[in-house]
Amino acid sequence: MAEMVSNKQVILKDFVSGFPKETDMYVTTSSIELKVPQGSNGVLLKNLYLSCDPYMRPRMTKGEGSYIESFKPGLPIVGNGVAKVLDSENPEFKKGDLVWGMTGWEEYSLVTAPRLFKIQHTDVPLSYYTGILGMPGMTAYAGFFEVCSPKQGEYVFGSAASGAVGQLVGQFAKSVGCYVVGSAGSKDKVDLLKNKFGFDEAFNYKEEPDLDAALKRYFPEGINIYFENVGGKMLDAVLLNMRIQGRIALCGMISQYNNDKPEGVHNLTCLISKRIRMEGFLVPDYFHLYPKFLEMMIPRIKEGKIVYVEDKAEGLESAPAALVGLFSGRNVGKQVVEVATE
Amino acid sequence: MAEMVSNKQVILKDFVSGFPKETDMYVTTSSIELKVPQGSNGVLLKNLYLSCDPYMRPRMTKGEGSYIESFKPGLPIVGNGVAKVLDSENPEFKKGDLVWGMTGWEEYSLVTAPRLFKIQHTDVPLSYYTGILGMPGMTAYAGFFEVCSPKQGEYVFGSAASGAVGQLVGQFAKSVGCYVVGSAGSKDKVDLLKNKFGFDEAFNYKEEPDLDAALKRYFPEGINIYFENVGGKMLDAVLLNMRIQGRIALCGMISQYNNDKPEGVHNLTCLISKRIRMEGFLVPDYFHLYPKFLEMMIPRIKEGKIVYVEDKAEGLESAPAALVGLFSGRNVGKQVVEVATE
Incomplete structure (x- = not known):
């Protein structure tokens, strides 16, 4: 009989409507055996970092037509994380491996059908694998390079630009010689875009009563590429300002996730x-590019050519507030929760 | 001094808001010299057939952000037509040539910067060059084959399916082994789709209180390709019924052209x-494919493998009613106006 340990968990209380609240989740303690059932193909993970991502909001709603399963009330939240393998019955993973991928919001997770990537490069912070080197990083990479087909000198606009995906889209765009403007929801974030991430311009959408006028100010010649993270009114304003044969990559529509009925888009x-080509994409369709992506990213990160800002919450207890904060824009940079250090 | 003749014309009275009415236009008679000014590069056309097309509605509105110029109040309506060259100062055209392209809604037009195609095949009805062999035909061809990237066995839906473009999209889709359903606005049109154009199924959207339910009935496995001619509520319903990695070619949104503010699309x-890839297109971007298109179409039309239904109005006086009728769906098949026979 293997060791039983206590296992703190963040549980979804019930399906959510409207803006999620901290009280839609609760933290409890159960216990877990630190051993994988023999022949199960599973792995036993010690979770180190958990990722808070906008796509998790639709999973809190009773699932209809969503592309991923809903969370199950009474069970831990599920999301991307970085973890250490404590035990494995899966031939691809062994005890001691560091991995990232789908895990539970708890101290230890038994994952029976692992969708995990092994972490090879440990000379960068491990938390990066919840962001710039993980799912959001690959999302920015696939969405910008594969969906947007950027060309040097084009005009690029990104919304939610200081978030995990947006900050990287802007840096990718600069790296191929585009002109880049980002929108975000506070002065601090706007400063970050201009002074840290190298955007050519940035604006606070909350201070723009007329988004069309704001875009006309920043893009007098129009927008070639829009990297869409928010939807709704911003998309409508962007449509009025696109250039001929522009491209819109639909990555997310965070402004709509808490609405019972999404806003209408008129233009x-x-x-x-x-x-214009407007194209939705999901990052799992592009995971075959992950090795190529890492090869590009790791040296650039080490040389400081690509920078990254994360907003780190400490401890599993802080996870519900961290997740909820995404939807009011409380986080500055990629929101991650540190559960344990290695 | 060349011959002066009287020239009946259809004039736009003033810019239009809401549904266009016959009284937004009037028929008058002026006179014209049947000679092109020397060195002008122009041609003098005798108009034979004039085309009524949905895209003409936005041209009746004071132009803001439209991709083509507005019509000018006090001057003749401009549109596609079939004509005979009576005089030419343009090296590409000579007296006696039959042409199709942009001309005026009048008996004779002096076209100073001709955007005209020479008609080579006269063993099909000349009026076909306003439809199946002209701009609408090329629109169906480019939109379906170039934008939709169809594959055998895919599920295709087309709206406004008995119109000039829609009837051809359906036949193209069948020709590559797709399953095709069309929507139209009357029982007669639905019968035409099923019995004449070979659609697998068709329905009258006006008799469907729940478009989502109608689409689920006709596409229990979802839609791979949507050829969009109408916009608004139909697009919203289609979005709910698309299959993974589907394609939507945006050809037109006739349901929105008479609204001051277009309806919101929520899904x-x-x-x-x-x-999903949703892509707008305009046929002039594809005119380099016109010779290839004709090569495919002419034999198929002669062999009866592609069929065509047009709704022919007689005489320039009937043109305002014919154009207005497009927006209430009065026409059955491609609406054309016969001005003169050769």
Whole structure:
């Protein structure tokens, strides 16, 4: 009989409507055996870092038509994380491996059908694998380079630009010689975009009563590429300001996730008159590019050519507030929760 | 001094808001010299057939952000037509040539910067060059084959399916082994789709209180390709029924052209969850394919493998009613106006 230990967990209380609240989750303590059942193909993980991502909001709603399963009330939240393998019955992983991928919001997780990547490069902070080197990083990479087909000198706009994905999209765009403007929801974030991430310009959308006018100010010649993270009114304003044969990569629509019925978007005829391609994408379709992505990213991160800002919450108890904070824009940079150090 | 003749014309009275009415236009008679000014590069056309197309509605509105110029109140309506060259100072055209392209809604037009195609094949009805062999035909061809990237066995839906473009999209889709359903606005049109154009199924959208339910009935496994001609509520319903990695070609949004503010489309998050590409296009970008298109079409039309239905109005006086009728769906098949026979 293996060791039983206590296991702190963040549980979803019930399905959520409207803005999620901290009280939609609770922290409890159960116990877990630090051993994988023989022949189960599973792994036993010690969770180190947990990722708070906007796509998790739709999972808190009773699932209809979503591309991923809903969370299950009464069970731990599920999300991306960085973890250490404590035990394995899976031939791909062994005790001591560091991994990132889907895990539970708890101290220890038994994962029976692992969707995990092994972490090879440990000379960068491990928490980076919840962000710049993990799912959000790959999202920025696939969305910008594969979906947007950028060309040197093009005008690029990104919304939610200081977030985990947006900050990287802006840096990628600069790296291929584009002009980049980002929008975010506070002065601090705008400063970050301009002074840390090297955006050419940035603005606080909350201080712009007329988004169309704001975009016309920053893009007098229009937008070639829009990297969409928010949806709703911003998308409508962007449509009016796109250039002919522009591209819109639909990564997310965080402004809509808490609405019972999403806002209507009115200016879609612009897609015709300007021959625009608007394309939704999901990062798992691009995971075959992950090795190529890492090869590009690791040296650039080490040389300081790509920078990264994360907002780290300490301890599993802080996880519900950290997740909820995403939807009011409380976080500055990528929101991660540190559960334990290695 | 060349011959002066009287020239009946259809004039736009003033810019239009809401549904266009016959009284937004009037028929008058002026006179014209049947000679092109020397050195002008122009051609003098005798108009034979004039085309009524949905895209003409936005041209009746004072132009803001439209991809083509507004019509000018006090001057003749401008549109696609078939004409005979009576005089030419343009090296590409000579007297006696039959042409199709942009001309005026009048008996004779002096076109100073001709955007015209020479008609080589006269063993099909000349009026076809306003439809199946002209701009609408090329629109169906480019939109379906170039934008939709169809594959055998895919599920295709087209709206406004009995119109000039829609009837051809359906036949193209069948020709590559797709399953095709069309929507239209009357029983006659639905019968035409099923019995004449070979659609697998068709329905009258006006008799469907719940478009989402209608689409689920006709596409229990979802839609791979949507050829969009209408916009608004139909697009919203289609978004709910698209399959993963589907494609939406945005050709037009006729349901929106008479609205001051277009309806909101609410289900755009489906584009993300289902990784859908939605792309607007304009046929002039594809005119380099016209020779290839004709090569395919002419024999198929002669062999009866592609069929075509047009709704022919007689005489320039009937043109305002014919154009207005497009927006209430009065026409059955491609709406054309016969001004003169050769």
